[in-house]
Amino acid sequence: MNRYPMAPPWGRMAEVVIVRECRHGQVRVVFGDLPQMEGDVIIIPANNRLAGREGLDERMQQAAGEELREFCAGIARERRKFNLQPCSVGEAVTTPAFNLPAKHLVHVVGPDCRRPTQDNFRRELLKKSYDAMFEAVEKLDPRETLVTPPLGMDCFAYPHREGARMTMEIILEWMDAEDDPGVDMVLIVTNENNFLTNMKTVYRESEDRFPGVDRTREYRKGKFE
Numbered sequence: 001m002n003r004y005p006m007a008p009p010w011g012r013m014a015e016v017v018i019v020r021e022c023r024h025g026q027v028r029v030v031f032g033d034l035p036q037m038e039g040d041v042i043i044i045p046a047n048n049r050l051a052g053r054e055g056l057d058e059r060m061q062q063a064a065g066e067e068l069r070e071f072c073a074g075i076a077r078e079r080r081k082f083n084l085q086p087c088s089v090g091e092a093v094t095t096p097a098f099n100l101p102a103k104h105l106v107h108v109v110g111p112d113c114r115r116p117t118q119d120n121f122r123r124e125l126l127k128k129s130y131d132a133m134f135e136a137v138e139k140l141d142p143r144e145t146l147v148t149p150p151l152g153m154d155c156f157a158y159p160h161r162e163g164a165r166m167t168m169e170i171i172l173e174w175m176d177a178e179d180d181p182g183v184d185m186v187l188i189v190t191n192e193n194n195f196l197t198n199m200k201t202v203y204r205e206s207e208d209r210f211p212g213v214d215r216t217r218e219y220r221k222g223k224f225e
Contacts (some may be wrong), residue, residue: 017196018203019219022175022212025184027168029203031196034189035063035135038101039147041137046107046152050076050086050093050195055155065099089118090128092136102147104140108133110151113158122159123166126152130170134181144184153195164199168210176211198218 014032034042036057044060047053050072052061061069075093076086092108109139111118111125118125129151137143150167152158170184190196207214218224 016182019215022214024175027186028059030187030189032189033191037147039145040140040142041104041146042102043148044107044111046110048085068098071095092132106136146183147187160195160198164202172211
């Protein structure tokens with residue numbers, strides 16, 4: 001039986017570039033537009049105010065509707081009562097999806113490399129952000145399909161080559177670890193051509209060293225959807 005259904009809704013408006021089979025499911029790199037993707041869990045690359053005022057974060061909040069913006073503002077108000085940031089770098093917050101085609105949204109704050117203090121520690125902060133994302137996702141149900149942008153990219157200016165390598169290493173290790181995260185499919189979605197070019201280069205250079213097994217050629221030959 002095919003684990004991955006024919007013509008999945010998340011694939012109609014996107015191009016699958018890389019397919020890798022891990023112990024617990026597939027990881028795919030997809031050239032597409034995140035607000036148009038569908039999944040059980042969708043990741044929003046947030047800033048520490050949860051304000052949705054720039055880049056992909058803004059576009060995702062606009063697509064979700066004003067209710068999401070109000071919900072996030074409520075979280076921010078409650079946390080500020082305790083002198084806390086709405087969501088610090090390396091943290092994650094879960095919300096309803098409202099008008100987005102998902103069951104859950106997880107807002108994850110990655111490093112903002114426009115800020116020297118964060119850029120200097122970007123590798124550690126990026127790993128911390130993914131760990132926060134994984135922890136949040138593993139508490140959700142359903143979570144079989146996870147749709148995420150590469151964290152730290154877009155307006156947050158993480159160096160693409162380094163970020164592409166870390167993104168693949170971190171997510172593939174999670175999906176190939178001994179413990180099952182309960183996710184069958186991870187879609188890493190981007191429409192940044194420069195990032196995608198670097199991702200292809202990194203994958204070609206290190207394919208044999210990444211966790212899992214490449215299935216890209218089989219996918220392109222039409223052996224599965």
